[in-house]
Amino acid sequence: MKKDIILAGVGGQGILSIATVLGYIAVKKELNLKQSEVHGMSQRGGDVSSHLRISDKTIASDLIPKGKADMIISVEPLESLRYLPWLSADGWIIVNETPFKNVPNYPDVDKIHELIKSQPQHILLDAENLAKKAGTIRSANMVILGASSPFLSFEDELYEEAMNAIFGKKGEAIVQKNIKAFYSGKEIASQSILQ
Amino acid sequence: MQKLLLLGDEAIAQGAIDAGLSGIYAYPGTPSTEILEYVERNQEAKQKGVKYQWAANEKTAVEMAMGMSYAGKRSMACMKHVGLNVAADPFMNSTITGANGGFIVVVADDPSMHSSQNEQDSRFYGKFAMMPIFEPSSQQEAYDLVHYAYNLSEKYSIPVMFRITTRLAHSRAGVMRRKTKDQNEFKLPANLRQYVLLPSFARQRYSELLEKQDDLEKESVSSGVNQYHDAADKSLGIIACGLAYNYLLENFEDQVVPHPVLKLSQYPVPTKLVKTLYDECDEILVLEDGYPLVEELLKGLLDHGKKVKGRLDGTIPRQGELNSNIVAQSLNIDEKFGSEIPGIMVNRPPSFCPGCSHIDSYVALNEALTGYSEGRIMSDIGCYTLAALPPFQTINSCVDMGASITMAKGLADAGEVPAVAVIGDSTFTHSGITGLLDAVNDNSPITVLILDNETTGMTGGQPSAALGKIEKICMGVGVEEDHIRVLTPLKKYHEENVKAIKEELEYKGVSVIIPRRECIQTIGSKLKAKAAQKEAENKTSVESHIN
Numbered sequence A: 001m002k003k004d005i006i007l008a009g010v011g012g013q014g015i016l017s018i019a020t021v022l023g024y025i026a027v028k029k030e031l032n033l034k035q036s037e038v039h040g041m042s043q044r045g046g047d048v049s050s051h052l053r054i055s056d057k058t059i060a061s062d063l064i065p066k067g068k069a070d071m072i073i074s075v076e077p078l079e080s081l082r083y084l085p086w087l088s089a090d091g092w093i094i095v096n097e098t099p100f101k102n103v104p105n106y107p108d109v110d111k112i113h114e115l116i117k118s119q120p121q122h123i124l125l126d127a128e129n130l131a132k133k134a135g136t137i138r139s140a141n142m143v144i145l146g147a148s149s150p151f152l153s154f155e156d157e158l159y160e161e162a163m164n165a166i167f168g169k170k171g172e173a174i175v176q177k178n179i180k181a182f183y184s185g186k187e188i189a190s191q192s193i194l195q
Numbered sequence B: 001m002q003k004l005l006l007l008g009d010e011a012i013a014q015g016a017i018d019a020g021l022s023g024i025y026a027y028p029g030t031p032s033t034e035i036l037e038y039v040e041r042n043q044e045a046k047q048k049g050v051k052y053q054w055a056a057n058e059k060t061a062v063e064m065a066m067g068m069s070y071a072g073k074r075s076m077a078c079m080k081h082v083g084l085n086v087a088a089d090p091f092m093n094s095t096i097t098g099a100n101g102g103f104i105v106v107v108a109d110d111p112s113m114h115s116s117q118n119e120q121d122s123r124f125y126g127k128f129a130m131m132p133i134f135e136p137s138s139q140q141e142a143y144d145l146v147h148y149a150y151n152l153s154e155k156y157s158i159p160v161m162f163r164i165t166t167r168l169a170h171s172r173a174g175v176m177r178r179k180t181k182d183q184n185e186f187k188l189p190a191n192l193r194q195y196v197l198l199p200s201f202a203r204q205r206y207s208e209l210l211e212k213q214d215d216l217e218k219e220s221v222s223s224g225v226n227q228y229h230d231a232a233d234k235s236l237g238i239i240a241c242g243l244a245y246n247y248l249l250e251n252f253e254d255q256v257v258p259h260p261v262l263k264l265s266q267y268p269v270p271t272k273l274v275k276t277l278y279d280e281c282d283e284i285l286v287l288e289d290g291y292p293l294v295e296e297l298l299k300g301l302l303d304h305g306k307k308v309k310g311r312l313d314g315t316i317p318r319q320g321e322l323n324s325n326i327v328a329q330s331l332n333i334d335e336k337f338g339s340e341i342p343g344i345m346v347n348r349p350p351s352f353c354p355g356c357s358h359i360d361s362y363v364a365l366n367e368a369l370t371g372y373s374e375g376r377i378m379s380d381i382g383c384y385t386l387a388a389l390p391p392f393q394t395i396n397s398c399v400d401m402g403a404s405i406t407m408a409k410g411l412a413d414a415g416e417v418p419a420v421a422v423i424g425d426s427t428f429t430h431s432g433i434t435g436l437l438d439a440v441n442d443n444s445p446i447t448v449l450i451l452d453n454e455t456t457g458m459t460g461g462q463p464s465a466a467l468g469k470i471e472k473i474c475m476g477v478g479v480e481e482d483h484i485r486v487l488t489p490l491k492k493y494h495e496e497n498v499k500a501i502k503e504e505l506e507y508k509g510v511s512v513i514i515p516r517r518e519c520i521q522t523i524g525s526k527l528k529a530k531a532a533q534k535e536a537e538n539k540t541s542v543e544s545h546i547n
């Protein structure tokens, strides 16, 4: 088992929470893990990414080599494209469609969506809307995580356990909203794969 | 023992705690900040009474750690690479005094300048000071090496440097803990003149330092940290320093390299191992995440020996962080990348947080400066440096911590009056005070804005040594009380703030303006912490009902 995942988004969109959940699961399953984070300027609206590597063998590099990522998980559409050189030929790109526009020259959103759809293996979904339905727009990151779950084959119970452990201090209600968000993303992805 | 998921920074902190750390001192700086932050929130460290402090700057951090080591205790000082420039004086002398309790200086380099003004390679400082250096290649190795490094430091009475880079500092992996060691007993040096570097004593200490070098190199050969991996294909021998070793392994199935490899993580460079590789192989490739230190040594000035490939001959780019793709290229390994980044891609430059007090300060400053020619604002390092980018594009320098005040003084000396300095509160106490004294002593016509957001913002909101002290410091240094003006940078006070700044720009001596409003991020995290605490209290009250 080996999964190389690039997480992408903009500062504050919760991509490090996605990494934390997957990290929790990897440890539980006694898999090896390396996860490199981007710190520093990200708090101030810059782009954020994290390389997450999970394997049952020892992992050498902290960074995923270009062309080797199994998956790009992005909470923001433009950001997903920034990492295309890393995606392997049969890799998946799983993206939230809602743009985060904090620059004046943000490109045309339709064009971005078109580019994502031109990727042979993609899932483009309205994570914010699904998150809202689950109870809070802030759990869009967990919707995206859910959408990536069919490709990772970890047990659902482990995701729930991880979310309990990680969001527990924010209260039970928040945990439940995140879990709900996770399943709504998972459902969409499972349907798209069938198509 | 327990396996923890730790950043490289945190692995070093946990390693130190487990190896009997007594005191850790640091000034924040990406990517080193998380070392002290880990100790700060670690319960075991608290129980064991490990002393920690955010220092005013890196020099004071190293000196405090040195005092702790003098007392026989294990100590650590942490900083980013440019911090070592500030601490260079105690650092260089620390190998002459030697250590008593184990003493580690951790320096985090930032190749590719992800968040720094240069990519200097601290190994040169270690070599310069004749200090042993460790360059771990993984989180686990970082953890393990702390134990060994403290022992080495005490065995040879010498401080030891840990050199890491951004990638390891900020990458997480599983770390297996070892048995923990108790803190050292308080024990002053046997020779109470050991740390007195009067020339006559210092000459003696220096010759002892020189004598240690052979033994330190023998340790590098035999400790097992540096590893020689033989292999059949001797057309090439590879020296892989620190993280470069991982980037090399990444390129081979099952991580088996067909060429002999010297994995280098302990310095001084183990000449014997290098010589074996050199003698056995036709050519040598040196992989280093930083400057070509080992490569230069090996090549020599005249480059008369075997072919040595690396950053100097263009096999590896001369600047920037290493990665496995660059290593693949240097080995002519064919790779297939994904598709290119589409042409429509744009960058997202960092910007001020909405509601940041610096925005109001700059709007007021810019308005107060209308009528004056451009090019007179010397600034410094911190969030407020973002004023170099659109929409403000207003500051004219950002060089090293504290340089705003002294450069403004020099600019005024050259005839540009008024000259303006813009500096943050933490930067001011880091290195601004002495420069302000220079300006006061020459009654220089400069206007200094100390943007006081009551925290060290850029690095994530560590406490600021300046908190509640700035006016008193300025008065103590000799700034006239009438020319110390405290403002509240908010829209509603804009007009009066502009007026105050204008008045001080016209004053022909040193004035200090202090726009003061707390950082929007620290306000946010305090609110979050409060909410979490409330939630925890609710939970316990519910649970106690159930009981």
Ligand SMILES: Cc1ncc(C[n+]2csc(CCOP(=O)(O)OP(=O)(O)O)c2C)c(N)n1
Binding pocket: B027, B028, B029, B030, B080, B082, B083, B084, B086, B381, B382, B383, B384, B401, B423, B424, B425, B426, B427, B428, B453, B455, B456, B457, B458, B459, B464
């Ligand atoms: C010698 C040195 N040490 C540390 C740093 C890292 N650093 C850059 S900005 C900064 C914080 C500055 O804080 P402050 O002056 O209060 O300004 P703020 O970011 O809060 O606006 C630090 C610690 C550095 N660049 N150079």
